Amino acid sequence: MSGADRRLGGGVAYALAAYLMWALFPLYFRALRSVPPLEILAHRMLWSLVLLALVLSVRRDWGWFAAARRDPAVLGRFVASASLLAFNWGTYIWAVNNGHVIDASLGYYVNPLMSVLLGALVVGERLRLAQWSAVALASIGVIFMSVQIGRPPWIALGLAVSFGLYGLLRKTASLGSLEGLTLETLLQTPFAIAFLAWQWHQGHDAFLEGGWSLRGLLLCAGPVTAVPLLLFASAARRIPLSLLGFLQYSMPTVVLALGVWLFHEPFGADRAVGFALVWSAVALYLGDTLVRLRRTGAAA
DSSP states (O other): OOHHHHHHHHHHHHHHHHHHHHHTHHHHHHHTTTSOHHHHHHHHHHHHHHHHHHHHHHHTOOHHHHHHHTOHHHHHHHHHHHHHHHHHHHHHHHHHHTTOHHHHHHHHHHHHHHHHHHIIIIIOOOOOHHHHHHHHHHHHHHHHHHHHHTSOOHHHHHHHHHHHHHHHHHHTOSSOHHHHHHHHHHHHHHHHHHHHHHHHHHTOOHHHHSOHHHHHHHHTHHHHHHHHHHHHHHHHTTSOHHHHHHHTTHHHHHHHHIIIIISOOOOOHHHHHHHHHHHHHHHHHHHHHHHHHHHHHHHO
């Protein structure tokens, strides 16, 4: 196996691991349902930074920070990615804890379409006819579901656009996975601390008022947040953005199953038809990819 094949295989493994962890997030956030979404978001930022700072301190790997701090282009890019990440986190937490798990899954079905589009238009990745056909078929499914809902799918669109743009920024970032995520959380944390201080001043601090089980769950926000993001950032630097996008369909499939069978959200025939179109698109894309890989292997 060549170095390129190993890099591609590792990227796929990283991506699938990240998406599986994200797919199980509804279980974690439902356990924190008594905590306001913005407070959960603030704890995600704070404890993620604590964990990442500890890792970098153990590795004695802070040399990159001085150079990044003096480079306005790098700082500007990571201010943008940190903002997109915070918006995505907050939207997802609110959706899960307000009975919109299926809407969140729709957002992450739309997101790979955004990744494919950005890969083709911005990065210059070339898509084959079968890939474009898959994009078109999935788009029809998403549009069908949106029409049946009877309103603009704000949750789905917000999640899709924010994470699609985040993936693009991280793919072209100058810093590595760990360093980039540390800088993002470092930029987010002052706002998180200010919000938590305001909550404490108002007498609404869930961390201090809750029991040890709740505090433990909030402390776990660090590793729960950082680990899949590091895996995702590593994957984004190893595989094409279009492939990264379509692998992501594994995540909303699990989230959809949780929404329907565990949380018992409504899932009628109209949504079933739309999801069937999206799943057909995924099958078409993956089938084309497998045929291409077999031909490449035969030629080699």
